[in-house]
Amino acid sequence: MNSTRTAENPSPEDRKGKKPLLIGLVLAVILIGGGIWASPLVAPSARTGAEDATQAGAAPSSATQAPPQTAASQTNGVAPGTAATPAPSSTGESAAAAPTATGAKVKSEAELAATPQLVSAPVAITDPAALRPGVTADITKFESVTGTAAGPGEIAGPAIRFTVSVHNQSAKSVSLEGALINVEYGPNRTPALQLSGPGAARFPESVGAGATASAVFVFLLPMDQRGQVYIYLNYEVSSPIAAFAGSITTSEGKS
Template identity: 40%
Template structure:
């Protein structure tokens, strides 16, 4: 027993160490949980799936049109392919007379239907009315498919110096863009030519850069 007049000293409670251990354990668990949650958040950000906008912006075409079924609307009929345009360095075929019918490309020929003297009419700025020559040509397609004529260029030169002739807009109607299989296309061209130079004309038909230029020589009627 304690001496008389002193309060008895209570022994330390057995629950205090247990309480401290419990608090420590809880603290460790909280730290672990926070660490796990943080790791999951960071991992989710790094491997997030792309948004629809990102997917649309990075998608690459797999060929063909972006709409419709590949080959939809395609025609079984043969179509004319566009040849490369003729140029100044295109070689020339040997000249033929105005009554000739030379071959332009396989299955396609051209001939001068008529070459006559006319009076040119000035309509556009820069044109001067005066004597001229009207050339009407025929392009005959004997192949089984349409032939592209969009690059055909017809020119005329006159005199010993082969002076290039200007073209009158009035009366000129170039060849159409193509000629169907078995059909004939017509092109009409009115050139400015002095009256005393109509006897020595040189008419050229340029089909494409890799096809020799057809050359007609003769006099206007």
């Protein structure tokens, strides 16, 4: 009976064989539990390393691609990081052709010089001519004189002397600084030569509002060519030239 081995009474040899198994199980449980406990501590660093490795591997390819444009840069066509140039005003234009307050373009002196100046329809040589609203001109005191040659190119001889008056009934002063007189005669409208005298007098620089300014002119004109005479008053380049036409009846003037 004592030599019989039962499960309830294991032999000392059986008990010795089971001890290593128990120790192994305990060690296994300890290792498994320690691994589970340590996994939350290791996981973040592992994930960080994996992400760093992923980003490091992706960096070269991203460097070769252009950065995405924003909505503003796609709309205006401006590269990111650069200052946008303001669009020109919808109402603005070039300085060279800036409109005035009334919308009319101001012409330069070169443009005026290149533009043929209009000549008004001639009036009778004894009638007034309109220069602009409120400003008129007339020619009076035709005299026959002997012209004197005092300047370069002048030739002494029979001439006419007459007075041109500018009447300013406007509210502003009118400049006469550049006023010029030209005379033509005959069917071919031959230009007459202007002389320095006798008795010639220039216009003043301007004529004030409500005032009259006069000048005296002398032109070489043969006696037999006074039946068809054209006198032109050009007082400013931006206005039409006033024209007078007709025959001249002169009185004998003092030389």
